[in-house]
Amino acid sequence: MTTTAIRLTQYAHGGGCACKIPPGELEQAVAGLVPATGRGDLLVGLDDxxxxxxxxxxxxxxxxxxxxFFTPVVDDPYDWGRIAAANALSDVYAMGxxxxxxxxxxxxxxDVLPLELMTEVLRGGLDVATQAQCHVAGGHSIDDPEPKYGMAVTGTADPDRLLRNDAARPGLPLSLTKPxxxxxxxxxHKATGEIFAExxxxxxxxxxxxxxxxxxxGIRAATDVTGFGLLGHVYKMARASGVTAVLDAAAVPYLAGARAAAADGFVSGGTRRNLDWVRxxxxxxxxxxxxxLLLADAQTSGGLLLAGEIPGAPVIGELVPRGEHAVVVR
Structure with a gap:
């Protein structure tokens, strides 16, 4: 077996953040699991x-x-490592x-995949962490039937300038920083091998x-758009903040070929579960x-959803006082 002939996505039951446990099931499983330490220094935990x-x-x-961490989302091991690292680092950026x-x-x-491929995955992760000026100081590995990779990341922030799910307010625009x-x-890609460089x-x-x-x-409310899709993440923000998010479907940016891929049936089970959850x-x-389905598409290493405007990020909606629905798509 040559490493160039190996397609990593064929060794995984799902790809990227689409392999997450469905949001409804996850919320049910962790309901009530609130640490009772008595300490008041936990600023953000499970609540929202x-x-x-x-x-x-x-x-x-x-x-x-x-x-x-997640299963392979692309076949190239170096690219998978880069994507997984960027995705893990994104959670820190999403908090400010x-x-x-x-x-x-x-x-x-x-015993199945060459160690040379494993090295390439780790090299990809290291290169992106280096770009972020973040140390990579070891980690943990196990022998597993299915390849998985990611990172545990520790960062710092100003507690008075956090970006949070519960800080969205009526009257603010909603912006999205990646298509x-x-x-x-x-x-x-998993089904056909076709590569989408963008x-x-x-x-x-x-x-x-x-x-x-x-x-x-001066933005105070944000989240990154990953496995629960845009609809799932905007719903979580609206729910936590007690507002309604109004999305303009025509303003939402998409990668070239995405709409055709959806129309051709390349929709993951995770995306369908996302839509069932928020419907x-x-x-x-x-x-x-x-x-x-496109609005619920399970993203991997997606952009930031911001309650506010920044240069280069299209405005895709607005926040209004809470109405009958937490999210309205127009």
């Missing part, structure tokens, strides 16, 4: 589904902690933090500049099922 945990250390300084140190999380079928569509394109570049791009621009603009809380009466 934020992207990372935040603990206050002292005035002006907080620790941001997160972890993320700066990553400081990361630990690799690796599962590898050592949607990587889910259906990755699904097509999707790879988008997934491997850091959300650092967008987060810094958001903080500079009771969302007014989808003005869009068809294909549009709804």
């Amino acid at each position: 589904g934020d992207d990372a945990a935040v603990v206050s250390l002292r005035p002006g300084l907080a620790i941001v902690a997160t972890t993320d 933090g700066s990553p400081l140190v990361a630990l690799n999380l690796l599962a590898w079928p050592r 949607l569509g990587v889910g259906v394109l990755n699904n097509r 999707a790879v570049a988008t997934m491997a791009a850091l959300n650092r500049d967008a987060a810094q621009a958001a903080l500079a603009a 009771p809380y969302t007014d989808l009466s003005r869009v068809d099922e294909l549009e709804a």
Whole structure:
């Protein structure tokens, strides 16, 4: 077996963030699991589904902690490593933090896939972490039938300038910093081997500049758009903040080929579960099922959804006082 002939996506039951446990099931499983330490320094925990945990250390300084890993989303091992690292680092940026140190999380079928491929995955992760000026200081690996890779990341943030799910307010615009569509394109890639360079570049791009621009603009509410899709993540923000998010479907940006991939049926089970989860809380009466599926498309290393405006990020909707639905798509 030559390494050039190996397609990593064929060794995984799902790809990227589409392999997440469905949001409804996850919320049911963790309901009531609230730590009872009696300490008041945990600023962000499980309550509102934020992207990372935040603990206050002292005035002006907080620790941001997160972890993320997943099965191969592309066949190229180096690109998979880059994407997985960018995705894990994104949780820190989505909270308004700066990553400081990361630990690799690796599962590898050592009797099936060559170690040379494993090295390429780790090299991709290291290169993106280096770009983020984040140390990579070891990690943990196991022998596993299915390859998985990601990182546990620790960063720092100003506790008074966090980006949170529960800080969205009526009257603010909603902006999105990366186009949607990587889910259906990755699904097509897995099925056909067709490579979508724009999707790879988008997934491997850091959300650092967008987060810094958001903080500079005084934005206080944000989340990154990943496995639960745009609809899932905007619903979590609207629910946590007690507002209604009104999305303009025509304003949402998509990668080239995404709409065609969805129309051709390359929609993951994770995307369909996302839509099933948000449907009771969302007014989808003005869009068809294909549009709804695209809005629920399970993203991997997606952009930031911001309650505010920054240069270069299209405005895709607005926040209004809470109405009958948490999300309205027009």
